[in-house]
Amino acid sequence: MSGVLDVIAWFLLVVGALLSLSAGVALIRFPDLLSRMHAATKPQVLGLLLVLIGCALRLRDAVDITTLLLVAVFSMATAPVAAHMIGRAAYRAGQARADLLVVDELADADDKR
Amino acid sequence: MKGGRWRDRCIAALGLTGIWVLLWGSFSALTFVGGLIIAVIVLVVFPLPAVTYAGRIHPLGTLRFLGRFLTDMVVASFQVVRLAFSFGHVPTSAIVAVKLRAPSDLGLTMTAEALSLVPGSLIVDVDRKKGVLYVHVLEVKSAEQAEQFKEDVLELERRIIRAFGSPAERRIIEEVPA
Numbered sequence: 001m002s003g004v005l006d007v008i009a010w011f012l013l014v015v016g017a018l019l020s021l022s023a024g025v026a027l028i029r030f031p032d033l034l035s036r037m038h039a040a041t042k043p044q045v046l047g048l049l050l051v052l053i054g055c056a057l058r059l060r061d062a063v064d065i066t067t068l069l070l071v072a073v074f075s076m077a078t079a080p081v082a083a084h085m086i087g088r089a090a091y092r093a094g095q096a097r098a099d100l101l102v103v104d105e106l107a108d109a110d111d112k113r
Numbered sequence: 114m115k116g117g118r119w120r121d122r123c124i125a126a127l128g129l130t131g132i133w134v135l136l137w138g139s140f141s142a143l144t145f146v147g148g149l150i151i152a153v154i155v156l157v158v159f160p161l162p163a164v165t166y167a168g169r170i171h172p173l174g175t176l177r178f179l180g181r182f183l184t185d186m187v188v189a190s191f192q193v194v195r196l197a198f199s200f201g202h203v204p205t206s207a208i209v210a211v212k213l214r215a216p217s218d219l220g221l222t223m224t225a226e227a228l229s230l231v232p233g234s235l236i237v238d239v240d241r242k243k244g245v246l247y248v249h250v251l252e253v254k255s256a257e258q259a260e261q262f263k264e265d266v267l268e269l270e271r272r273i274i275r276a277f278g279s280p281a282e283r284r285i286i287e288e289v290p291a
Contacts, residue, residue: 019190026197035206037235038193038251045230046190063138070135080229084236087249091208091237100203103259105210106238106247 005057012054019047032097033090041083048075125161126152168219174276181272182227189232196252207253208237211266215274215282216244223277224270234262 026039052068059065090096091106098104126149133148134140196204213221221239225246228234238247250262274282 019194022194022197026193029197029200031203034235034237034249035204035251037249038232039197041229041235046186046232066135066138070132076230077226080226080236083229084225084239087235087237096208100205101207102205102253103207103209103256106208 005060009054009057012050012057016047016050016054019050020044023047032100033095034087035100037083037087037090041079045076045079048072121161122156126156128152129155168274168277168279168282170277171275174272178272178276182231185231193232193251204252205254206249206251207256207259207262208247208249209259209263211246211248211263213244213246213270214267215270215278215285216241217279217282220270220274220278220282221246223273224266227269227273228266234266 023039023044027036030036030039049072052072056065056068059068096104098107129152130145130148133151134144137144196202213224218241221241221244225236225239228246228248229236233251235249235251236246237249239245240247246266248262248266250259253259253262271286274286278286
């Protein structure tokens, strides 16, 4: 039983790490700040969740699992806020590359709040 | 109104106590009472803005929302991965304005959070008064795709309101077509 759990944990940890790696690659490769924010905040959320589940399966200790649960909850609650603040600041500072945008309906909004 | 305010405070106190107990990692009378005392102190010292929650949690709607949310997240994560490794391809994107049909503060926040957690969409700006979300979408090639994305957002809002919404919001969602 514990052997099976170890294998699942191993698998989840590797997949989570690969997702984080791909986030890093995307961060370097994507053309402008707004698309980079997608890479910086998202695949990594799923990657982090998988790593946390993998750790929970490996540790199997109530004290550790509750802490991991808190890490998951707070990172999911805060990652979108951070992405939004940086994205918003970048757009207002004119860092969004207009040539890469097919549609930009924020530019048409009368007052950019 | 007054009763609702107290109910909100009690829920907040219980939530904070829950976090405290999780931080200790063990449930005992000491951690529970200690957490409750600290939660009350925190709520008195840092009063929360009045977020009124008029809805009820519907178990079936919640399950449906969570299931769809997790699948979206996994699928979209791997799309971003594919995009990251497709060398020589420069992804184009779009910023679309989506007007939500039932924009309560909480509904707006939850829709924005759920959208942001799924890769490929990022909230750039929010117009709280009009209930408009400005979403940056990755890998959009045409205006039609942008329109399609708007419908997806409205579908997401519908799922969230079916899971957590108030009866009034539910009525709007069922009456106004997407």
